[in-house]
Amino acid sequence: MPAFSRRPLYLQLCEVMADRIATRAWKPGSALPNEGDLAREFGVSPGTARKALERLEQMRLITRRQGRGSFVCDLTSGELVDRFATIRRADGGSVAAGVRTVEIERVPATAEECARLCLAHGDPIYRVRRVLLAGDVPFMIENASMPAALFPGLEQQDTLAGQIALLARHFGVLVGRGSERIATERASREVSESLGVAEGAIVVVLDRVILALDGRPIEWRIGWCNLAGMHYHAQIT
Amino acid sequence: MPAFSRRPLYLQLCEVMADRIATRAWKPGSALPNEGDLAREFGVSPGTARKALERLEQMRLITRRQGRGSFVCDLTSGELVDRFATIRRADGGSVAAGVRTVEIERVPATAEECARLCLAHGDPIYRVRRVLLAGDVPFMIENASMPAALFPGLEQQDTLAGQIALLARHFGVLVGRGSERIATERASREVSESLGVAEGAIVVVLDRVILALDGRPIEWRIGWCNLAGMHYHAQIT
DNA sequence: AAGTGGTCTAGACCACTCA
């Protein structure tokens, strides 16, 4: 991999390997070649290959264990998905939320959607309405918007549309960080009926943008939540 | 620094340098010795010194810039402090909060304080009551508990007691991550009077533990907040 | 015993900053 690019070798190598993971050429749970083999395959020194692997580990695409090897993470299981489930029990345990996808539409982005998703005027988006259930009791309704370019044919995937992690894996998008904003608001007629609270009661509004690992916004979501008996959890790093 | 410890050299080196920063032997803003000099001073190879420096950068104790050098971060300015100010304007801007310290007491920890701060039964704590102001309007009241062992003589430092970052610097404690939990609650008589809201109105309860870089809990705080017109901001990483 | 990642060494050269 000498090539002509002046970009650091370890970053180029990291990108190639990330792509193999995104496209599932390297499958979740499988072992990567060892450091020496990777270095030979790509024509770099072992130290450079190691640096790329360390970066993949930082990105949470692989885990490494001394004496065992490097393994592709399952991007749709455990904490990698739970980290976006910020509504939990007081002890941090999952509320075992079910998701009901109410509606999916493909429409041009509004001005606000363009701004939040870094799109150009008129770019198409998928807009998804969901209801989150604790057991069979709805506690949050969500409006989510996603760039159509990243998820072509999403309207046929309504079982995936409820969870960004599943969607992202299906379309080969690597999920990165998100930022969330919380306010309180009086429940509108629609919200009160969906959540089974009084009209005008205080609900919590969760406004969130999730980015891909490469920094592109992949989902903007607003949720109206009846927080009764539950907690929002955040890490400050 | 050969010594007899089997702990990785770069971690030992990192710890020594972190201590120099905590104790202000290396002052905020000042330049560290260059990589080669550090390696010679500690008797390790340049690569090992570099690894320790990279770790200090990850811990946000130093910043490094190609062509310039490595510099000690000011632990009490800018984003290093703001990250704990999770209540902000909608755009993420600061609410320019003032802090009024209402009361400081030194008492044995309650069972709950022991649990949240990982203390033993009867260990002394400082308990601080504060009011946060937007302009001159109170929007949050806080009860904070801190292990007395980490902050000896805190009761004489009431100007510092309002901000954990100032306190930590004064006592040579390096601040690490925190975790916060949010619920809604009806305002008690006391809360409603402090915040100027109706008794029984919905307020937001912020329950937070901050850890030192070495993992020891340094502050447990509960805040009752009138979120009207403001937003809670969180990063999901 | 063989294979893996983790640590450590000792250099080389490059890109950037600043006097």
Next chain:
DNA sequence: GAGTGGTCTAGACCACTTG
């Protein structure tokens, strides 16, 4: 041009896991 951190190389040895 001198000095800094950033990249890259090419090894050695250690600690851990597994058969």
